[in-house]
Amino acid sequence: MNILTVDGVTAGYGDMEVIFDITAEIESDDLVAVIGPNGAGKSTLLKTIVGAVPTKKGKIEFKDQEVTNWAIDKVVKRGLSWVPQDDHIFPTLTVEENLDVGAYTYFGDYSDRIERVWSFFPQLKSRMNQVAGDLSGGQQQMVAVGRGLMTEPDLLLLDEPTAGLAPNLIKMMHEKIGDINESGVTVLLVAQSLETFRASNRGYLLTSGEIKYSGDTDELLDNPEVRDLYFGG
Amino acid sequence: MIGPLVNGIILGSIITLGAIGVTLVADILNFFNFAHGAIFTLGAYFTYLYLNILPDMGSMFSLSFGGSMLIAIVLSMASTSVVVLFFDKIIFRTLRQRDASSLFLALTSLGLVFVMKATISMIWGPQVHYYGSIQSAIKFPLGIRVKPDEFFIVAASLILVLVTYLFLKYTRLGKAMRATSDNVVLAQASGVGTEKIVTWTWIMSASLAALGGTLYGIEVQIRPTMGWSFLIPMFVAVIVGGVGSFGGALVGGMIIGISEELITSLLQDMFLKLNIRVVMSAYKPAIAFVLIIFVLLVRPHGIFGRKGG
C-alpha cells in the first residue's frame, strides 16, 4: 500500500521551477533514499511534499488524501514529519523545549515520546535544559531528528540526516534511522553518501530536477552507470 | 537624586509594558509597529469609557480608584485587542500574504496612527481627561514622596511582566510563539498554525499597551497625543535591549525611564545654577534618543540582542 504518491509534480519558488515531472511511490514501512549531485533538487522535493515549496503541476497524495499545496501545518497534522537540512532546530529554545514544540499537535501526555528520544540519543538527555543553539553541530542534528519524531509520524522526511556528523555518529544515526523504520515509521531521506544509500531499501536518483533512475538499492548499486555517476565507481 | 530615581522607576514600568508589546510584534510579525503609541492611547480611553459606565465601587486601600477600575482595565484590554485584531485582519494580513517588507509594514502602521488619533479625538475631543481625583503623596524617609497609585502602577507592571514571562516560558502556546519567532517554517512543520500565533501576539501586545496607557492616565492624564510621546522611548527601549528579547525590553524600559528622569533632573539643576532658562522636562524623549546612539555604537544589536535580530 502506498503511503505517499507523487504524480507528475513540477515545483519551485516564485517563477523558478526546480523539479520537473516527478513521479514516485513510497510504500508503507519502506526506507527510501533520494540521491543525486548538489543542486539536483533533492531538498526541494522534500520541501514540496511537506508544502514549503509550491507545487506548480501535478498531484501529491498522502495516506489516500490529496495534499497538493496544503499548508505545512495541515500536512503535518495528518501524520507527516519533516526534518530539514538547514535551520532545523529552534536555536533559542532548550533541547527539551524543542521536543515540546515538536509535540505541539498532541494534547495528551507525551512523556513516553520524550523518553523514546532520550533512548535514541542519550547524550541529549543530559543536555535537556541547554539552549539548542549552543550545542555542537552533531548534537543539533540529533535535536532536529528528535523534534521530528515527537508527532509519532507515519511518514518521516529526513533531509541529509548525517550531514556534518563525525564518522562514528554517522554510523549511529544510520542505526537509529533503521530502528525508527523498524518501529513502523516510513522513512524518505535525502542521502549524500554511499553508506546511507546502502542502508536503504529503495532509491531515486535525481539530476537537474528530474528522476533518472529508480528501483531497489541493490539493483541500482549493480548498475555501472549509477555507480560511475554518483559514487565514483 | 532619589526623587527622580523613584519617578524613573514609575515611568520605566510604563515604558516596559509598551516595549514588550513592541518587541513581540517586531520579532514575530517582523516590523516596528508605529501605531503602538496609538494603541496605548486607545487603551487609556477605553478604560475611561468603561469606568464611566460601570457603577462606582468606591475605592480600595488608599488608591484613587476601586474595583471598578480593575474591571475597566480588563475590559479595556479586551476591547483594545479586538480593535487591533480588526486592523490586522483588514490591513496587515493582506500585506503579509503579499510578502510585504518590514519597511512597508512600518509605513502602513504610520498611516494607522493618524486614523486612530483622529478617531479618538473626534469621539472624545482634544481636551484632557482624568480618571479620578488628585491624590497626595505619602512621605517616606530620605525625602521620597510616592502616591499610593504609583505603588499600584509599579506593582501592576511587575505582575503583568511576570505573567507574560511565565506564559512565554512555560505554556504550550508560549513555546510555540517563541518557536515561531526562531523559525517560522520549522514551527509550521511542527504543526503550529501561524495565524493563531499572530492573533495571540497581537492580543498580548495590545493588552499590555492598553494597561500601560491606563497606568499613564492614572499617573498623569489622558489626552489624544499621550501615546505618541511614548513611542520613541518604547522603541528605543526595544532597540537598546535587543529586538526580540523579552529581558531586553524589560531592562531597556527601566533604563530609559530612569535615565530620562535622572538626566533631565541633573541637567535642569545644572542649567539653573548657570542661570540658563531651559525647561528640560520637555526634552525627555530626546534623552532616550541620545542614549540609543551610545548603546548602538558599542553594541549594535542591543544589550541582549541576537545576531540578525
Next chain:
Amino acid sequence: MLSYIASYLVMASIYGIIALALNFQWGFSGLMNFGIGASYMLGAYSAALLSSAPTAEHLGGFGVPFPLDLVGAAIIPGFIAFLIGFPALKLKGGPFAIATLAIHEIIYLIVHNEMWLTNGVWGIRDISRPLYSQMPQQYDFFYLLIAGGMLIGFYFFFQKAVRSPWGRVIRGIKVDEDMALMSGKYAWSYKMQSFVLGSAIAGIAGGLFVHYTGFVSPTNFTPLMATFIVWLMVMVGGSGNNRGVLVGTFFVWGVWTGSEFLTDFFPGSMETRAGFMRMFLMGIILLIVIITRPQGIFGKEKIIPKYLRSE
C-alpha cells in the same frame, strides 16, 4: 478664485520639491526617512532667521536677502543631516526610521520651546516676500513662477542625477545592499550623500515656503503636515518614479485643500472635529493605497519583497 488655484499650485510645488527629495532618499536610495519634515522645518526657520531684521523676539538680524538665504536654508539642514547620518546610517530600516522620527521630534521640540531662538509658538512674522509691495494682488501668480520654476528645475535635476553613474550606484545600493559590489564603507558614503542632498533640498523648499507666506510657526511642521503628508504624496504617486511623485503631490495637496474648503461649510461648533476628519482622511488614503495599489499610480509592479529568512 483664480488666486486660490494659484495658491494651491504654489504650495503643491513647494511640497513637490520635498516629495522629490524624499523620493530620492527612499525610492532610489532605500532610506526610510521619517524625519524629512525636520529638514523642511530647519530650512524654513533658517531662511526666516537669516533674512530677518534684528528683533528681540527671536534670533535674527542677519538681513540676508532672498534668494541668498535659500543657500542657508539648504546648508543648515544638510549639515544637520550630515551630523545625524554618522550614527543613524549605521541602523537598518526600522530603527533608522525611528531615529529620523526622533530627530524630527527633537527639532520640533527645540523650535517649539526655545522662545529666544524662534519665538516659539508665536512664530516669526514679517518675513520678507520678494516684490510683494509691487503686486499684492497678483502675488500668488508671481510666486508660482518662482516655486513652479524651482520645482521643474529640481525635477530635471533629479531625473539627471538618477540616471548618472553616481545615481546608478545609489540605486544599486537600495536593491540589495549585500550584493552591491562594494565594501560597506562605500555604501555608507553614498547613503550619506543621498541623505544630505535630500535634506538640503527639502530645506530649500522650507525657505520658499516662508517667503511665500511671510509667516512661520511650528504648527506648519507637525509630523502630519511635514512628514506624513509627504510620504503620502510619494506613496500615492509611486515611489521610485519622479513623475508619479509629482502627480501624487498635486493629488494629495488637492485633497487636503479641497477638504479644507468643504469643512468650511461645517457649522462653527464642528470646527475642531473638521480638522480631525481631515487627518483621518489622510490616514485612510494611505491605507487604501497600500492595500489596493501599493505601487501607487505610476509605480513599478513589485513591492520590495522581504528578505528570505536569512535574517
